[in-house]
Amino acid sequence: MYRVYYLDLAAIVILSAIFTALIFRRMYRGRENRAFVKYVVLLLVVATADVFRIAPLYWLRPLSYSVTFRTICCSAYTFLNLVNYAMYIYMVGKMTGTFKKITTTPILAILFGLPVAVSAVMIVSNFFTHKLFYYDRISEFDIMYNRGPLMWVMVAAGYYYAAFAFVHVVICFIKQRLDKVRFAALMVVFPINIIFFNIQSAHPNVVVQVFGYATTALILSFYVISPEEYLDMETGAKSYTAFRRTIGNVFSSRDDAFVIFGRLQNLTSIRSALGYETYLSLLRDISDSIYSMLKVGKNIDINLYYLKNGLFAFVIRGKYDVDRIENTAQAMLPKLRDLFVVDGIRLKLDFAMCGVMIPNEIMSENQLIRLSESFDHAVPLNKYVRYSEMVPEKEFVVRNNLDRIISDAIKNNKFEMYYQPIYSTRDGKFVSAEALIRLHDEQLGFISPALFIPAAEKSGSILQIGEFVIKDVCRFLSESDLADSGIRFLEVNLSVVQCMQANMASKIRDILDEYKISPDRINFEITETASEYLADAVLRTMSDISDNGNGFSLDDYGSGYSNLSRVMSFPYRIIKLDKSLVDGLGDSRSYEIVRQTISLLKSLGAEIVVEGVEDKQKAEWFCDMGCEYIQGYYYAKPMPEHEFIAFCKSSAVG
Ligand code: C2E
Numbered sequence: 125m126y127r128v129y130y131l132d133l134a135a136i137v138i139l140s141a142i143f144t145a146l147i148f149r150r151m152y153r154g155r156e157n158r159a160f161v162k163y164v165v166l167l168l169v170v171a172t173a174d175v176f177r178i179a180p181l182y183w184l185r186p187l188s189y190s191v192t193f194r195t196i197c198c199s200a201y202t203f204l205n206l207v208n209y210a211m212y213i214y215m216v217g218k219m220t221g222t223f224k225k226i227t228t229t230p231i232l233a234i235l236f237g238l239p240v241a242v243s244a245v246m247i248v249s250n251f252f253t254h255k256l257f258y259y260d261r262i263s264e265f266d267i268m269y270n271r272g273p274l275m276w277v278m279v280a281a282g283y284y285y286a287a288f289a290f291v292h293v294v295i296c297f298i299k300q301r302l303d304k305v306r307f308a309a310l311m312v313v314f315p316i317n318i319i320f321f322n323i324q325s326a327h328p329n330v331v332v333q334v335f336g337y338a339t340t341a342l343i344l345s346f347y348v349i350s351p352e353e354y355l356d357m358e359t360g361a362k363s364y365t366a367f368r369r370t371i372g373n374v375f376s377s378r379d380d381a382f383v384i385f386g387r388l389q390n391l392t393s394i395r396s397a398l399g400y401e402t403y404l405s406l407l408r409d410i411s412d413s414i415y416s417m418l419k420v421g422k423n424i425d426i427n428l429y430y431l432k433n434g435l436f437a438f439v440i441r442g443k444y445d446v447d448r449i450e451n452t453a454q455a456m457l458p459k460l461r462d463l464f465v466v467d468g469i470r471l472k473l474d475f476a477m478c479g480v481m482i483p484n485e486i487m488s489e490n491q492l493i494r495l496s497e498s499f500d501h502a503v504p505l506n507k508y509v510r511y512s513e514m515v516p517e518k519e520f521v522v523r524n525n526l527d528r529i530i531s532d533a534i535k536n537n538k539f540e541m542y543y544q545p546i547y548s549t550r551d552g553k554f555v556s557a558e559a560l561i562r563l564h565d566e567q568l569g570f571i572s573p574a575l576f577i578p579a580a581e582k583s584g585s586i587l588q589i590g591e592f593v594i595k596d597v598c599r600f601l602s603e604s605d606l607a608d609s610g611i612r613f614l615e616v617n618l619s620v621v622q623c624m625q626a627n628m629a630s631k632i633r634d635i636l637d638e639y640k641i642s643p644d645r646i647n648f649e650i651t652e653t654a655s656e657y658l659a660d661a662v663l664r665t666m667s668d669i670s671d672n673g674n675g676f677s678l679d680d681y682g683s684g685y686s687n688l689s690r691v692m693s694f695p696y697r698i699i700k701l702d703k704s705l706v707d708g709l710g711d712s713r714s715y716e717i718v719r720q721t722i723s724l725l726k727s728l729g730a731e732i733v734v735e736g737v738e739d740k741q742k743a744e745w746f747c748d749m750g751c752e753y754i755q756g757y758y759y760a761k762p763m764p765e766h767e768f769i770a771f772c773k774s775s776a777v778g
């Protein structure tokens with residue numbers, strides 16, 4: 125006899141394969157994956173119920189004589205079949221973040237739930253009323269299935285759900301909660317199911333409906349859940365692509381969400397210490413631990429993503445309790461730090477975490493991605509910081525856009541030199557000034573060189589900036605009569621990156637020649653740390669420059685590791701004492717240390733400039749200690765060219 129349930133068995137095989145793949149690929153995480161897993165499980169149950177509905181005819185022969193058994197199987201199949209439609213709506217709702225809305229809007233909740241509730245009542249009462257279907261005993265070994273007068277209600281409920289699901293998917297697509305591929309895959313489900321449903325209705329012996337469900341589940345598993353694209357294979361968390369899709373969805377649908385980024389700071393050293401394989405399994409363990417720690421509540425919708433390079437992201441959507449989430453993130457840090465023991469060694473993991481609320485704190489996807497790339501600069505190790513409390517907004521924007529800001533400033537000549545007068549204690553007047561670069565951006569206002577110079581050093585654009593500085597200072601010297609006002613030389617900062625260029629000395633000489641400036645009118649400042657890098661190359665360039673006739677000052681002495689041998693490695697004309705030494709000058713002990721330091725440095729033949737003197741008392745102290753020059757707000761702040769000229773003239777007269 126023709127085994128009509130064979131297609132059901134095929135459906136069970138397909139659905140089991142999908143289910144196994146989902147489990148092996150750890151696709152049971154995240155609400156949309158979970159919804160899909162539930163959908164597949166339900167289909168498996170439907171298919172199984174269908175097999176039991178039909179199979180007794182063939183291989184459970186004795187059972188097929190039992191009207192009760194067959195009524196139970198058929199009731200289960202009929203009911204679950206309908207639940208399956210509702211489940212599809214549930215899955216789309218979870219996928220698009222709209223299910224909450226369906227259940228919390230009363231009218232939608234009724235439209236969604238009522239048919240299932242009515243059907244449930246009808247199925248149960250059918251045992252007594254036989255209004256849906258019933259079995260007639262024809263003989264001892266034969267019973268027959270009959271449709272009841274109200275069976276059309278179940279069919280109508282099925283069509284009703286199909287229409288509900290169709291409208292739901294279309295609305296989600298229009299509201300940009302679904303991309304084109306997922307939309308297309310979800311739409312394909314409708315014609316397939318309608319065709320298979322109609323075949324089975326017309327020919328009850330051709331049991332194809334469940335097979336249709338399995339086919340659509342297969343399509344969905346390829347195009348809607350596609351694991352390779354959306355799952356990070358190293359950690360089992362969701363991938364960067366999935367993160368971008370979720371975030372795109374959050375912004376386009378104007379949803380509320382809370383995102384926490386956590387970056388493993390000592391990733392490089394851990395990777396090199398453990399070897400790649402062990403490191404990968406550690407990453408997976410970390411991901412699992414984070415996942416289990418994050419489960420703060422049953423109803424909370426959290427997804428974990430791994431965005432590569434030690435960066436994890438948790439996205440919390442829908443209703444959430446900010447305090448609870450932040451407390452969880454904070455509590456997670458010390459636990460994660462001490463959790464992992466590899467080969468008997470307790471690893472110390474350093475994480476930095478940052479939480480941000482969408483849309484209150486961040487308005488665009490790009491802004492969020494930039495935050496993910498740079499937040500750890502502003503977060504102390506093993507700390508959680510809320511974005512809004514991290515750094516002033518402007519500084520954050522500046523930090524995130526430094527490269528663009530610098531290249532724009534170079535292109536549009538936005539840099540300007542300021543001059544800060546330097547007072548000579550011996551002459552009792554101003555004899556020099558430090559040239560300090562300034563950048564004013566139309567939108568962001570003043571941007572500190574302490575911020576953009578290090579960035580320009582990293583990107584290499586410091587070379588162009590440095591050339592501008594030297595040229596502009598030379599132009600200024602050649603156009604003004606500073607010498608008449610007593611200004612003998614100017615201090616110009618030189619970056620270590622400039623000093624690593626072999627042809628720097630000849631470049632400088634060319635510029636000086638072009639503006640006809642005598643080299644002794646420019647003294648180059650170089651920071652103490654400069655000579656840490658490529659000491660030989662830097663020293664060679666410095667001696668070439670000094671052969672040109674320019675002098676050198678050692679900047680920021682006392683700010684880092686003061687190393688006398690470094691001071692002695694080059695014949696500095698001037699040593700500039702860092703502001704931190706000035707600020708620390710409180711008690712007699714530090715006064716004495718600074719006094720001795722100064723006399724030691726002087727004994728090496730250098731002159732001393734003190735930087736950052738802000739009050740009269742300190743100016744007098746340094747005068748007494750024998751410093752030749754003082755620079756600081758007490759005398760004058762850095763000022764633009766024309767103000768500086770006026771300042772020099774008036775102080776020369778005064
Ligand atoms: P620096 O060379 O040590 O410059 C001294 C800094 O101290 C300047 O900050 C100056 O404005 C500030 N300063 C001077 N007196 C006082 C004071 O009494 N109180 C306080 N609070 N600050 C004072 P600025 O202009 O922000 O420059 C910061 C750093 O940026 C400079 O430190 C230097 O390392 C770098 N820089 C500035 N201009 C250039 C340049 O043209 N080329 C290069 N390569 N670096 C530059």
Ligand code: MG
Nearest residue numbers: 558617649679
């Ligand atoms: Mg300086």
Ligand code: MG
Nearest residue numbers: 679680700735
């Ligand atoms: Mg300095």
